[in-house]
Amino acid sequence: MPNVRTVVHLHGAEVEPESDGHPEAWFTRDFAQCGPRFEHTVYKYSNNQRPTTLWYHDHAIGITRLNVYAGLAGMYIIRNEEENALNLPAGKYEIPLLIQDKSFNEDGSLFYPRTVNNPPPEFPNPSITPGVAGDFIVVNGKIWPYLEVEQRKYRFRILNGSNERFYRMRLDSGQPFIQIGSDGGLLQKPVTMEEITIAPSERVDVIIDFTEQPLDSKIILTNTARTPFDFGAPPDPETTGLIMQFRVIPREGPDESEVPKFLSTIKRFKECEANRTRDITLDVTQDRYGRLMFMLNNHMFMDKITENPILGDVEIWRIINQGIAVHPIHIHLIQFQILDRIPFDVEAYNLKGQLRFTGDPEPPLPNEQGWKDTVQAFPGFVTRVIMRFAPYTGRYVYHCHILEHEDHDMMRQFEVIPRKFRPCVNDECSECSQSYRCICE
Structure with a gap:
């Protein structure tokens, strides 16, 4: 290769x-x-x-x-x-913000670590690491940029494109975000948020209103998320705690944009619609060199496919996180809805495999109640998502979107199969072109 x-x-x-x-x-x-x-x-x-x-x-x-x-x-x-008919801020008042973090060599070239700090002698060199967080926050390709904003409303389409780093964003002016959309488009209604946590690969669509901000004021978009999230080191308030700055200037003309009370119709799935419920465990082990390796359902990427949803079927996936980190889980092809997060007894699960819930289901946050393709799976919780597998058949993948986890080896294949197929129960079936696709039941 x-x-x-x-x-x-x-x-x-x-x-x-x-x-x-x-x-x-x-x-x-x-x-x-x-x-x-x-x-x-x-x-x-x-x-x-x-x-x-x-x-x-x-x-x-x-x-x-x-x-x-x-x-x-x-x-x-x-x-x-x-x-377009909603009259949201548009044109030069609609701005994409792609947030990443990077480290640099003295000559300005990108730095990416060859291995972990102080690697044991058995580690390969170069070697994958459990995660990489940069020393500088980069927005749209620039380190800690500023943007001149008029005294009016702006629409920002924010993407977390970092490898590992989550961002817990606030405005140091104390003003709120008005979130209008998530990964899969507009929410049903706007949600006012004092802070927003965005995981790698998630998108948030927000309105920020600078109308009442004083001229020449400088407003900083800050970050307080720990790395690894949310148990690692806090960001440095002078560096990785800063994302970008807004500098307020006079408005050029009237602001006729609006934030409607209703944005879009979202038809909610009902649990009774589900044809199947699957459990997806988030597992941490070590490879043959002693390096941390992350897996799904204790399988590596190249292992036999175990998820074969049928075209048009609705499924509930219970994502079981018995570890200590938040994992952003992304599923290709479809958009899903978050049902809830249920706390469970991690010790009982790890020792005996017993899934024993310890509290009531917690509904998704208001800004998570739209369509999603990435979900934050919290440690000590079973995160339930529901989706319909359509409109195509074929092979796709799902994985953690911490990219170092995805590469080693927290990614699995699934195949959406036509209704005439069912998962094969015989690994040696001679009627199948693939051992997991069969009509010979």
Whole structure:
């Protein structure tokens, strides 16, 4: 496998598997070499989904963390007439903010660690690490930038494009965010938030109103999230605790934009609609070198596929986090809804495999009650999400979006199968082209 390879994934898009950017569909320059699942060179993005903020990034197997860190990431916006009619801030008053964190060498080139600090002698060099957090916050490619804003409302489409770092964002002026959208587009109603926590790969669509802010005031967008989230080191208030600055200038003309009380209709799934419930465990172990390795359902990426949803079926996935970190779990192809988070007895689960709940289900936060493709799975909780697997059949992946976790080895394949297929119960079935696809029940 060549060291330099790439494949594009349009994150959050509903696309056929050949256009999804499967990790093994990689290619090299001029397609000199291609991965085992390489299909073709033309990807089709139909955009037949709700208006929303998508983003595209590299998804090559084993080196996603390196390629995204190097800059292979960008944003992609879908619009429609219904959203345009809401009279939200638009034009130069609608601004994308792609937030990442980086470290740099003295010559200004990017620095990415070759291995963990003080590695034991058995570690390979270079070696993957459990996570990488940079020393500088970068927004739209600039370190700690400022933006001149008029005394009026602005719409910001914010993306966390970092490898590992979460951001708990506040405005030091004390003014709130008005969140109007999440990963899958507009919420049903605006939600006023004093602070917003955004995980890697999540998007938030917010309105910030600078109308009452004094001229020449300087407002800082701050970050208080620990890394690893939320038990590691707090950010330095002089560096990684700062994201960007807004500088207030006079308004050029009247502000006729609005924040409607109602934004969009979101039809909620009912639990009784679910055809199946699956358990997805978040597991931490060590590889043969003693390095931390993260897995899903105690399986590695290359292990046999165990999730075969049927086209059109609704499923509930119970994401069980018995560890100590928050993991942002992303599922390709579909948008889902968060049902709740239920606390459970971690010790009983780890010792005996007993899933014993210790409290009532906690509903999603108001700003999580729209369509999502990434969910924050909290430690000590079972996070339940519900989704319909459509509109395409084929092979996709789900994974943790901490990119170092994804690369080693917290990513699994799933295959959406036609209704005539059912999961094979016989690994040696001669009627199947794949051991997990069978009509011979």
